[in-house]
Amino acid sequence: MWSFRVRGGVKLQYHKELSSEKAVVAMPLPRRLYLPLQQHIGAPAIPVVAVGDTVLKGQLIAKAAPGLSAPVHASSSGTVVAIEEYVAPHPSGLRQKTIIIATDGQDRWADLPTPVIDDFPLGVSPSELNSRVAGAGIVGMGGAAFPSAVKLDLKSRYQLDMLLINGAECEPYLTCDDRLMREEAAAVIDGVRILAYALEVQSVVFAIERNKPQALAAIRDAARVEPWIKVMALPTRFPMGSERHLVLACTGRETPSRKLTADIGVVVHNVATARAVARTIRSGEPLISRVVTVSGRGIREPANINVPLGTLVEDLLVFCGGLHPVPHKLIGGGPMMGAPMPSVQVPVVKGTSGVLALTADEVNDGAESPCIRCGSCVSACPCGLVPLEMAQLVRRGDLQGAHTIGLQDCVSCGSCSFICPSHIPLSHYFNFAKGQLGALDRDSRRQDRIRSLIQARNERAAREAETKKAAAAARKAAKAAAAASTAAPAATPASQLEEST
Amino acid sequence: MDSTALTHAAQAVGAIGLLGTALGVILGVAARYLSTPVDDRAEAVAALLPGSNCAQCGFAGCKQAAAAMVDGRASPNCCPPGGASTAQRVADLLGVHLTMDASDAALPTVAWVDEERCIGCTRCIRKCGSDAIVGAAKQMHTVLPEACFACGLCVAECPTQAIAMKPVAPTLATWHWPKPKPKPAAAIPLATE
Numbered sequence: 001m002w003s004f005r006v007r008g009g010v011k012l013q014y015h016k017e018l019s020s021e022k023a024v025v026a027m028p029l030p031r032r033l034y035l036p037l038q039q040h041i042g043a044p045a046i047p048v049v050a051v052g053d054t055v056l057k058g059q060l061i062a063k064a065a066p067g068l069s070a071p072v073h074a075s076s077s078g079t080v081v082a083i084e085e086y087v088a089p090h091p092s093g094l095r096q097k098t099i100i101i102a103t104d105g106q107d108r109w110a111d112l113p114t115p116v117i118d119d120f121p122l123g124v125s126p127s128e129l130n131s132r133v134a135g136a137g138i139v140g141m142g143g144a145a146f147p148s149a150v151k152l153d154l155k156s157r158y159q160l161d162m163l164l165i166n167g168a169e170c171e172p173y174l175t176c177d178d179r180l181m182r183e184e185a186a187a188v189i190d191g192v193r194i195l196a197y198a199l200e201v202q203s204v205v206f207a208i209e210r211n212k213p214q215a216l217a218a219i220r221d222a223a224r225v226e227p228w229i230k231v232m233a234l235p236t237r238f239p240m241g242s243e244r245h246l247v248l249a250c251t252g253r254e255t256p257s258r259k260l261t262a263d264i265g266v267v268v269h270n271v272a273t274a275r276a277v278a279r280t281i282r283s284g285e286p287l288i289s290r291v292v293t294v295s296g297r298g299i300r301e302p303a304n305i306n307v308p309l310g311t312l313v314e315d316l317l318v319f320c321g322g323l324h325p326v327p328h329k330l331i332g333g334g335p336m337m338g339a340p341m342p343s344v345q346v347p348v349v350k351g352t353s354g355v356l357a358l359t360a361d362e363v364n365d366g367a368e369s370p371c372i373r374c375g376s377c378v379s380a381c382p383c384g385l386v387p388l389e390m391a392q393l394v395r396r397g398d399l400q401g402a403h404t405i406g407l408q409d410c411v412s413c414g415s416c417s418f419i420c421p422s423h424i425p426l427s428h429y430f431n432f433a434k435g436q437l438g439a440l441d442r443d444s445r446r447q448d449r450i451r452s453l454i455q456a457r458n459e460r461a462a463r464e465a466e467t468k469k470a471a472a473a474a475r476k477a478a479k480a481a482a483a484a485s486t487a488a489p490a491a492t493p494a495s496q497l498e499e500s501t
Numbered sequence: 502m503d504s505t506a507l508t509h510a511a512q513a514v515g516a517i518g519l520l521g522t523a524l525g526v527i528l529g530v531a532a533r534y535l536s537t538p539v540d541d542r543a544e545a546v547a548a549l550l551p552g553s554n555c556a557q558c559g560f561a562g563c564k565q566a567a568a569a570m571v572d573g574r575a576s577p578n579c580c581p582p583g584g585a586s587t588a589q590r591v592a593d594l595l596g597v598h599l600t601m602d603a604s605d606a607a608l609p610t611v612a613w614v615d616e617e618r619c620i621g622c623t624r625c626i627r628k629c630g631s632d633a634i635v636g637a638a639k640q641m642h643t644v645l646p647e648a649c650f651a652c653g654l655c656v657a658e659c660p661t662q663a664i665a666m667k668p669v670a671p672t673l674a675t676w677h678w679p680k681p682k683p684k685p686a687a688a689i690p691l692a693t694e
Contacts, residue, residue, distance in 0.1 A: 038673065092676040394680075398598075400589070428681045435677020442675070443586035443609070447551070450650045453631040454553045 004252040008382035009237040010415045019295045019302040020175040033101040033310030034347035040139040042068030053080045056110035070147045071137040073286040075308035078103040093342030112284030129198040136286040142270035145351035158262040167208040167271045168241035171334025174354045176291040177271045179304045181215035185222035191274030204229045211236040239413040298327025298357030314344040327357035336414040366423040377416035387416035387426045394433040543568045553630025555652035582650040610666040611649040618663030625655035
């Protein structure tokens, strides 16, 4: 099956060989687990344990908040030693509420929901599957960490016809999905079938980039029993794994600006998400671990590691033999779209696909020089934008101007920054501008709320003044009446006098 | 009353009526075709401003500031409590091009009550335009940060200097990348090894 042409994109050096032949190994249990309440897009979860509580592996420790949210479970058994502000795995280095568990080393399991063991058709309804996925705290594990159950529920609002499984793994260095597809192809395909059943779609496409031939072979093999699952080999080109571009490459359908892929009938789930769904449904286990690629030339022994969530990156690096030579940059996620880590003492969370220690010669960090208008960024942009123009507007402070020429269609893939011969941090400009516009938007809504408060206060003040005036008038009238009644007897004789005359 | 008098009266009523109708039509047509457009943007701008008349812009109140913005006597970003978002909305309405920079925009602040100093006099509460301060006489006052729009009137009003404007700390939900700073160009190595 041929893929459709996607415009733009860049050819990269992948460096996947650093870790692609390393089988997934299990991380020994760390002494402490740091589980942030927000490891997903949406509202932070609400703790349901207190300091001093004993928790079991897989036990719910924070429930999902109302609205868009996801619960958090204990990755191992132990004692809750603190629920406090702790550095988040976020480039800002800000702190967030984190449940800290001292593990007891026994890994005792909590009571789990009954596994669904029957073959297809499953003995449970799609909505039951959906609530199990929600209860297990599964989020998109490609990096965006969007609650998966919400994506499964898209069928209630959109006409869906296709499930697309994202096995592109187009970021350099990362090999966790590659290893998962090679080592656990059957479980991944089982997860795909469960997702398709939950979404009630008939058509499934499994997309893998051609630079992963073993994964392609393994998935083709596992999917042989299910001929309706089409496995597609995609050309190796960044950012093939971007949701919109993957849909375009596989179906030829382009997602309209500011819309979801669900608007054109496609739901995309990541390979690791499918694996997590299969595990939850088949064994009842919530999402408490994930495969993380630790790589880069600054790592002594690059590896793919199955890590309990909440493990500190520091422990992970020690497990990989430490940092050598001293890296230039430490990145969470891939080198193109990932973000610098504020410290090594941040936990691995549901969306952490990789930890990269890059040396200076692996980082394209040259000094910025003026734009020569070569247009490389224009041809590289997979969204059909004009990065040089947008960056110029943002630099001048004209965010609205950048918005007008499509800033919000930028997916922050970083292709333009990568290709720029002048080392202009183009995507940094766009990330700033998008953030700033978002802040302005939030501020507008806040101003509207405050204006209504001011209006209410002004109206109340007017009402109070009115009442006071009325009261004063009433008092005055009463006084006048009283004065009249006292004056009246005195006046009577005079009028009588007048009448009598 | 004889008939001639009646006829005269009818004639007079008719003439006045005719005159009235004719003039009315002329006035109507004139109003339709010879009118000067009324500039009602001042009101629209005033609707975008906070409306608490805090006078930080230097005008008597929000209505006056709005009129000045429309006339071009004041810039759309002259309203400090309105902040960058209000400035942008006013600029959009007036068709003015507003170049705005993150470094230009003052960091958002909210009022904060120092509990050591507050004596519970309620003067700030009476001054606050958006009911953002809660408290009662001889009781501790506190600011609801969500309702405070940083007009600063309470700071000036407080007899014990217990109120200060504090910057709003960014959270994970509100943080975003700062504007990239141009990197100094690296010295081109002139080595001739």
